[in-house]
Amino acid sequence: KAGVTQTPRYLIKTRGQQVTLSCSPISGHRSVSWYQQTPGQGLQFLFEYFSETQRNKGNFPGRFSGRQFSNSRSEMNVSTLELGDSALYLCASSLRLAWNEQFFGPGTRLTVL
Amino acid sequence: QKEVEQDPGPLSVPEGAIVSLNCTYSNSAFQYFMWYRQYSRKGPELLMYTYSSGNKEDGRFTAQVDKSSKYISLFIRDSQPSDSATYLCAMREDSGGSNYKLTFGKGTLLTVNP
Numbered sequence: 614k615a616g617v618t619q620t621p622r623y624l625i626k627t628r629g630q631q632v633t634l635s636c637s638p639i640s641g642h643r644s645v646s647w648y649q650q651t652p653g654q655g656l657q658f659l660f661e662y663f664s665e666t667q668r669n670k671g672n673f674p675g676r677f678s679g680r681q682f683s684n685s686r687s688e689m690n691v692s693t694l695e696l697g698d699s700a701l702y703l704c705a706s707s708l709r710l711a712w713n714e715q716f717f718g719p720g721t722r723l724t725v726l
Numbered sequence: 727q728k729e730v731e732q733d734p735g736p737l738s739v740p741e742g743a744i745v746s747l748n749c750t751y752s753n754s755a756f757q758y759f760m761w762y763r764q765y766s767r768k769g770p771e772l773l774m775y776t777y778s779s780g781n782k783e784d785g786r787f788t789a790q791v792d793k794s795s796k797y798i799s800l801f802i803r804d805s806q807p808s809d810s811a812t813y814l815c816a817m818r819e820d821s822g823g824s825n826y827k828l829t830f831g832k833g834t835l836l837t838v839n840p
Contacts, residue, residue, distance in 0.1 A: 617769070646828075654832075655814075655830055655831065655832035655833060656770070656814065656816075656830040656832075656833075657830075658827040658828055658829070661827070669826065669827050671827060703769050703770070705769075711818075711826040713758055713760065713772075713775045713818075714772055714775070715772065715828070716771075716772075717762075717769030717770045717771065718769050719767070719768055719769050720769050
């Protein structure tokens with residue numbers, strides 16, 4: 614069974630630009646969560662999608678948004694990039710909403726210059 | 727006070743040693759407790775999870791939860807160089823509540839020397 618895939622793996626952007634990251638969950642998994650990982654703050658929850666609806670949200674500004682498609686694939690968008698948005702963005706999929714067993718992808722390394 | 731505190735290390739041990747990794751937390755509503763392992767340039771992978779207080783064993787790994795002290799531990803017996811990674815604790819409230827997101831510790835970097 615293929616794991617969680619994320620594209621692209623690496624991205625370099627400049628301040629003020631916007632970026633879209635993509636996540637394909639494990640086949641059959643319906644829940645997708647997004648996390649931001651930085652050395653200073655660690656892993657922080659962004660949001661979780663299930664059945665194309667955002668079900669839970671972390672404490673991030675509105676510049677961070679996401680969506681989920683009918684095939685459970687998900688995208689995350691960050692608008693008006695700031696230097697502090699440089700991080701590893703991880704996507705995790707699970708069978709159900711609020712399920713303990715989450716499977717993480719390799720992440721997208723975003724650098725904002 | 728941060729919800730979850732974890733000593734970042736680094737922790738360096740010889741092969742075969744028993745390793746103890748710990749987290750403390752402040753939110754008494756946390757019910758599920760997990761340990762993830764993250765190798766360099768990879769996403770975290772779930773090692774174990776426990777519900778409420780008690781012990782759980784899986785091979786060389788033992789997870790302990792003491793809810794009265796708000797303290798969780800992961801023990802690794804007979805540590806191997808392949809155990810070298812960052813270990814993250816995570817916890818969440820019950821899914822019946824509104825805040826069931828996973829809250830992570832910052833991780834402890836472990837190196838097992840051959």
